[in-house]
C-alpha cells in the first residue's frame with residue numbers, strides 16, 4: 001500500500017536530506033503520495049526515466065541503487081570481464097547517481113570504469129566496448145526537461161540492452177528492497193580498493209580517433225573558412241564536439257555563451273531537445289548576428305544533433321532529422337565513391353518511420369538500405385549482425401528521423417559527435433565547390449521528387465491515456481480505413497504481424513495511399529503520445545504541404 005511505503009520512507013533516516021524535506025512537505029496530500037509511491041519506475045530496454053524526487057516512482061539514489069543491484073545480479077551470471085562502464089551528463093544529480101551506481105557494483109565485487117567528468121552517450125557506448133564490459137550505464141534523461149533524470153542501460157556490445165536482459169534485470173530489481181536491498185560501499189573506498197577506476201585517456205583518445213577515421217574527405221575543413229555557431233544546450237557535448245571540430249580544422253566556432261557550460265537546470269531552454277525550435281532559438285540568434293554558415297546544437301547526452309543552415313539569400317532554415325539523414329547519406333555515398341573508400345556491398349539503416357526518400361538515395365548509389373523498428377538499438381542490432389559475419393565495415397550510415405545519426409560501427413547508439421563532424425565537413429565541402437547544404441538539398445528534391453515528411457503527435461497522459469491509445473490502435477485494426485481524406489488506402493501493413501514484415505512485432509500501422517503518399521500511426525515508446533508520420537510528394541513544397549494538411553485533417557478526429 002502506498003501510504004505504508006510513504007510512512008516507511010518517512011521513518012527511515014534518508015541519506016539525501018532533500019528527499020526527507022520533500023516527503024514532509026507532502027504529508028496529508030494523498031495525490032502527491034500516491035503519485036510517488038503507488039507504482040515504481042519501470043526498468044525497460046531503455047533503462048529508467050522519471051522525475052527527480054522521493055519515492056519508488058521518482059529518480060533518487062534509492063531507485064538507482066535498487067536498479068543497479070538488479071543489474072549487478074544479472075552481470076554476475078554473465079562471466080566475462082565482470083566490469084561495467086559508467087558515464088553521465090549534466091543533469092541534476094547525474095554525477096551523484098553515476099557514483100551511486102558505481103558504489104553498488106563495487107560492493108558486489110564488480111569492477112567499474114567511470115568517466116571522471118561528464119561524457120555523452122557515444123562515449124559510454126565506446127567505453128563499454130573498449131573495456132569489454134558486461135554492461136554500460138549512462139545517467140541521463142536525454143532531451144527531457146530539467147526535472148527528469150534517468151539511466152540508460154547497455155549490453156556488452158555497447159547497444160541498448162536487449163529485451164531478454166532487461167527482463168531479467170527487472171525481475172532482479174523486484175526482488176531487491178528499495179531502501180535496504182542493495183549492497184553499497186563508499187565510492188572512494190571502491191577507488192582505493194581498485195574496484196572503481198576512471199576511464200583512461202587511451203579510451204578517450206581512441207574514441208576521437210575512431211570518429212575522425214570516418215571522415216569522408218579528410219582535410220577539407222582546414223581551408224574551408226567555415227563559420228560555425230555551436231550550442232551544447234548546457235549538456236555533455238562541449239568537450240567532445242569542440243575537440244573533434246578542432247582536430248578536423250574548424251577554427252571559427254562561436255559557442256552560445258548561455259548554453260556553453262553544463263547546467264542541469266537548462267536555464268535558457270526548458271526542453272533541451274534539438275527537435276524543438278525553442279531549443280535552437282539562442283543559437284539561431286547568434287548565427288544571424290555572426291553570419292555563421294551553420295548552427296549546431298546537441299542535446300544533453302549528445303546523442304542527437306539539430307542544425308540551422310544559412311541559405312543563399314542569407315536567411316536561416318532549420319533542417320529536419322529526415323532531411324539531415326538524407327543529406328548525410330547522400331554526402332557519405334558520393335564522397336566515399338569518389339574517394340574510392342566505399343566498402344563492397346555497403347549497408348545503411350534507417351527506422352521504418354524515417355523518410356522513404358532515403359531509399360531512393362541509397363538505391364541511386366547502390367547501397368542496401370535496411371529499415372528497422374523505431375529505436376536506435378535496432379540499428380545497432382544490424383551492425384551486430386554484420387559484425388558477426390565479419391563485415392562490420394559494410395555499415396556506412398544509420399539514422400532516425402528523431403535527429404539520431406551514426407556513421408560507423410565503433411559505437412552502437414546514435415552519436416552527435418560524429419554527426420556534428422560530418423555535418424560540418426559536408427558544409428565545408430559544399431562551400432568549397434561554391435554550393436551549400438541548402439543547395440544540395442534542393443538538388444536532391446529536384447532529382448528524387450519533392451518529399452515532405454511531417455510528424456503530428458497526440459498526447460494521452462495518465463493511466464487512462466494508455467487505455468485510450470490501445471483502444472484507438474484496436475479500432476484502426478478492426479475497422480481499417482478505406483480512405484484517408486480523398487486518398488484511397490491501397491495497402492495496410494500491420495507491424496504486429498511479423499510474418500508480413502520480417503521484423504519483430506510492433507504496434508505500428510502503415511497506410512500506403514493512392515498516388516504514393518504514406519501515413520504511419522504508432523504509439524511512442526518514450527512518451528504518452530500517438531505519433532502520426534506523413535510522407536507526401538508534390539511537384540513543389542506547397543503541393544506536398546497541401547496534401548499533408550489534407551491527410552492530417554482527415555485523420556486527426558480519430559485521436560480526439
Ligand SMILES: O=P(O)(O)OC[C@H]1O[C@H](O)[C@H](O)[C@@H](O)[C@@H]1O
Nearest residue numbers: 374375376400402524525526527
Ligand atoms: O517515437 P519514440 O518511441 O518516442 O522514440 C523516439 C526516439 O526516442 C529515443 O531517442 C530513442 O533512442 C530513439 O531511437 C527514438 O527514435
